[in-house]
Amino acid sequence: xxxxxxxxxxxxxxxxxxxxxxxxxxxxxxxxxxxxxxxxxxxxxxxxxxxxxxxxxxxxxxxxxxxxxxxxxxxxxxxxxxxxxxxxxxxxxxxxxxxxxxxxxxxxxxxxxxxxxxxxxxxxxxxxxxxxxxxxxxxxxxxxxxxxxxxxxxxxxxxxxxxxxxxxxxxxxx
Amino acid sequence: xxxxxxxxxxxxxxxxxxxxxxxxxxxxxxxxxxxxxxxxxxxxxxxxxxxxxxxxxxxxxxxxxxxxxxxxxxxxxxxxxxxxxxxxxxxxxxxxxxxxxxxxxxxxxxxxxxxxxxxxxxxxxxxxxxxxxxxxxxxxxxxxxxxxxxxxxxxxxxxxxxxxxxxxxxxxxxxxxxxxxxxxxxxxxxxxxxxxxxxxxxxxxxxxxxxxxxxxxxxxxxxxxxxxxxxxxxxxxxxxxxxxxxxxxxxxxxxxxxxxxxxxxxxxxxxxxxxxxxxxxxxxxxxxxxxxxxxxxxxxxxxxxxxxxxxxxxxxxxxxxxxxxxxxxxxxxxxxxx
Ligand SMILES: Cc1cc2nc3c(=O)[nH]c(=O)nc-3n(C[C@H](O)[C@H](O)[C@H](O)COP(=O)(O)OP(=O)(O)OC[C@H]3O[C@@H](n4cnc5c(N)ncnc54)[C@H](O)[C@@H]3O)c2cc1C
Ligand code: SF4
Ligand code: FES
Ligand code: FES
Numbered sequence: 013x014x015x016x017x018x019x020x021x022x023x024x025x026x027x028x029x030x031x032x033x034x035x036x037x038x039x040x041x042x043x044x045x046x047x048x049x050x051x052x053x054x055x056x057x058x059x060x061x062x063x064x065x066x067x068x069x070x071x072x073x074x075x076x077x078x079x080x081x082x083x084x085x086x087x088x089x090x091x092x093x094x095x096x097x098x099x100x101x102x103x104x105x106x107x108x109x110x111x112x113x114x115x116x117x118x119x120x121x122x123x124x125x126x127x128x129x130x131x132x133x134x135x136x137x138x139x140x141x142x143x144x145x146x147x148x149x150x151x152x153x154x155x156x157x158x159x160x161x162x163x164x165x166x167x168x169x170x171x172x173x174x175x176x177x178x179x180x181x182x183x184x185x186x
Numbered sequence: 187x188x189x190x191x192x193x194x195x196x197x198x199x200x201x202x203x204x205x206x207x208x209x210x211x212x213x214x215x216x217x218x219x220x221x222x223x224x225x226x227x228x229x230x231x232x233x234x235x236x237x238x239x240x241x242x243x244x245x246x247x248x249x250x251x252x253x254x255x256x257x258x259x260x261x262x263x264x265x266x267x268x269x270x271x272x273x274x275x276x277x278x279x280x281x282x283x284x285x286x287x288x289x290x291x292x293x294x295x296x297x298x299x300x301x302x303x304x305x306x307x308x309x310x311x312x313x314x315x316x317x318x319x320x321x322x323x324x325x326x327x328x329x330x331x332x333x334x335x336x337x338x339x340x341x342x343x344x345x346x347x348x349x350x351x352x353x354x355x356x357x358x359x360x361x362x363x364x365x366x367x368x369x370x371x372x373x374x375x376x377x378x379x380x381x382x383x384x385x386x387x388x389x390x391x392x393x394x395x396x397x398x399x400x401x402x403x404x405x406x407x408x409x410x411x412x413x414x415x416x417x418x419x420x421x422x423x424x425x426x427x428x429x430x431x432x433x434x435x436x437x438x439x440x441x442x443x444x445x446x447x448x449x450x451x452x453x454x455x456x457x458x459x460x461x462x463x464x465x466x467x468x469x470x471x472x473x474x475x476x477x478x479x480x481x482x483x484x485x486x487x488x489x490x491x492x493x494x495x496x497x498x499x500x501x502x503x504x505x506x507x508x509x510x511x512x513x514x515x516x517x518x519x520x521x522x523x524x
Contacts, residue, residue: 021189042192042234045221065222072288080292084221088192089214089236132288139287141266150519153422154286 027091031056032100038087046082046090047071050097058098058127062156069155072128072135073097079135081154098127101134109175110134113168121159129155133169137176145170187224191233196240198365198399204235206367206395213237213397215258215297218289223302227311228318242296242399245270254363255401257296261351262287264295273405275515276412276433280354282518283416286423296398299352299362299378302389303345303453304425306330316342317386324386332491333427336499337483338452343386344489347379347454348425354414356455357431357447360403366396379454386453408433408445413509413516413524415502416449421521426450428499430506434470439511441465441474446482446507451499458482470511472504479503 024039031054040049047064050056050073062070064083071082074096102108110130113119120126132155142148148169149162157165193211195201205211211233214220223229242256245267253274255264264270265281285293307313307325314323326334326344334344355375362373379390392398411434418424429449435442444465448456461481468474479500486496505523509515514524 020191022192025192042190043187043224064225066218066289069286069288078291079288081218081288084216084218084289084292086192086214086217086221086234086236089217089238091194135291136287139262144519146521147519150422150521151287154288156423 025088027088029087029090029092030094032096040087042086042088044087046073046075046085046087046095049087050082050095056097056099059131060124060127062125062128067156068125068128069132070125070128072132072155074131074135077135077138079132096131096134098131101130108134109172110137110168113171114165117164117168117171118161119164119168120157120161125155125157125159125161129157129165133165133172136169137173142173148173188227188230190231192236193233194236194239198240198242198397201235201237201240202365202367202395202397204233205397208233209394211235213296215294216260216292217297218285218293219297219301223309226309228302228309237397248402251406252402252404255295255403257294257398257400259295261285261290261293261295261298265290269405273409274358274403275409276358276414276431277351277354277403279412279414279515279518280350280416280429280431283414283426283429284350295351295401298349299398299401300390300392301349304333304348305345306333308345317345317382320385320387327489330491331489333425333450334489334492335452336486336488336492336495337448337456338381338454339487339489340382340384340386342384343382343453345382345386345453346450347389347452348450349455350414350416350426350429350449352379353426353429353431353447353449353455355401355403356457357433357445358403358408359445360401362398363400363402364392364396365399366393370399372402375455376457382453389453407435407443411436411510411513413506413514414518415506415509415516415523416518417498417502422518428495428502430499430502431455432503432506432510434507434510436470436511439470441468441470444478444507446478446503448482448499448503451486451495456482470507472508475504475507476500478507 060070062068066084212231214236242258246254265278271278307315313325360375416429431447433445
């Protein structure tokens with residue numbers, strides 16, 4: 013590593029990212045956030061930009077299975093990770109259980125916050141810390157919904173959590 | 187955003203050397219504060235040193251039973267670590283009171299210590315701010331100062347430190363481990379952050395080129411009687427107007443030892459060790475706590491919009507100590523006060 017004088021700005025940095033199961037070797041300027049990379053360069057516009065400052069959760073994606081705000085991550089800092097966006101959770105023919113539950117429970121109005129809500133809920137389910145409705149609400153508080161669909165969002169998540177619970181019980185019984 | 191050079195050192199000494207060589211370089215950990223400040227053009231690093239490759243991601247138990255929390259552990263990792271949740275529940279609770287699950291998944295322990303104030307003027311480069319631009323003046327004095335300090339402020343700056351985690355660490359007498367160009371040293375928590383004085387541009391006492399490597403905190407002692415009580419404009423995902431980290435060691439109803447730190451009220455977590463010492467031997471009653479609260483807040487001064495914080499803090503201190511004494515700490519997912 014060269015530790016001499018102030019360095020010139022890095023024009024681009026090579027990174028490898030797996031996005032929704034596809035490998036991408038990219039050269040990206042270091043100031044590009046994961047959110048802008050997804051929506052701009054990769055045309056994956058399912059992930060939404062709400063505030064661009066970590067204050068709304070619309071940009072939530074999963075990095076190595078963990079939910080984060082993609083607007084506050086430089087893409088170059090995620091070299092070697094696996095990223096899942098709403099496009100990678102389900103397809104129109106095979107909806108993710110959370111997508112199905114959001115449809116069934118009318119868990120949106122305009123839908124702008126929905127991809128972030130669903131990615132966040134997927135993260136919440138795999139974290140496994142929410143055991144009650146109160147805890148679901150607290151642990152979904154990083155996702156704002158200007159349309160105020162909160163009650164139905166909590167219903168949808170509770171539904172999937174309940175189904176997963178029943179699944180585990182059934183598996184254990186078999 | 188301005189251009190910058192991007193470095194990804196893999197060893198602590200490389201990171202220290204890179205930071206020491208370029209005074210305008212900044213470290214990147216979780217990015218949840220630095221990237222935000224770069225977008226607002228408040229932070230203008232010429233180089234960003236990504237330290238996510240450094241081996242500082244573990245929580246270790248030391249020989250004396252204390253915990254050493256690596257600087258790159260995430261806030262979620264620490265809060266949900268079963269050992270920390272059991273032995274240092276005040277720390278878990280304070281972390282879970284802060285930010286959002288997504289942010290806590292990205293935010294690191296080191297970055298949390300170093301996060302900058304949320305003063306609105308600090309965030310707005312079109313306004314004077316001594317912290318952002320030394321000598322330019324303080325827009326919050328005589329401006330909108332609802333979220334600002336009531337204790338320890340100076341004529342140069344009335345900002346508060348926004349962290350929840352640090353309030354618990356202050357109450358628990360943690361120490362901060364750092365490594366710099368001349369080697370490693372440890373900093374007692376009260377000496378890590380500083381009051382604004384004439385140099386509000388300096389939030390802490392780190393020297394040039396120093397990197398936080400870990401935080402050392404003892405467990406066990408206050409696990410039975412503690413509470414982190416955070417009061418804010420929304421019930422979650424909002425910074426503290428006032429917060430209290432309370433920890434008691436009791437013998438029956440008699441106080442053996444007490445620690446109380448306040449958040450949201452000063453440029454650093456606020457404590458008064460003398461007043462705490464006087465609690466020893468006293469009964470754990472409301473009267474005792476009310477007298478203590480007045481003592482802890484002595485010298486408090488409002489700036490106009492934030493005058494409400496003084497009575498709010500007084501009540502919050504008493505409430506948190508009552509919760510701690512009864513062994514019923516505030517639970518962060520529960521939105522009623524206990
Ligand atoms: C919308 C929002 C709400 C929030 N709400 C809360 C809240 O309620 N309570 C709360 O406590 N926090 C809150 N936060 C702040 C959050 O906790 C911090 O942004 C986070 O802890 C910073 O950690 P990081 O790893 O992301 O730091 P980074 O952004 O990577 O770095 C922050 C600073 O620390 C320096 N740094 C990082 N690591 C080290 C190290 N090892 N040694 C020396 N310097 C280092 C960096 O150079 C930088 O200056 C909120 C943030 C946002 C965006
Ligand atoms: S309070 Fe401090 S941070 Fe805020 S405007 Fe004044 S000098 Fe700047
Ligand atoms: S766009 Fe990222 S949190 Fe709002
Ligand atoms: S559905 Fe419109 S913002 Fe949530």
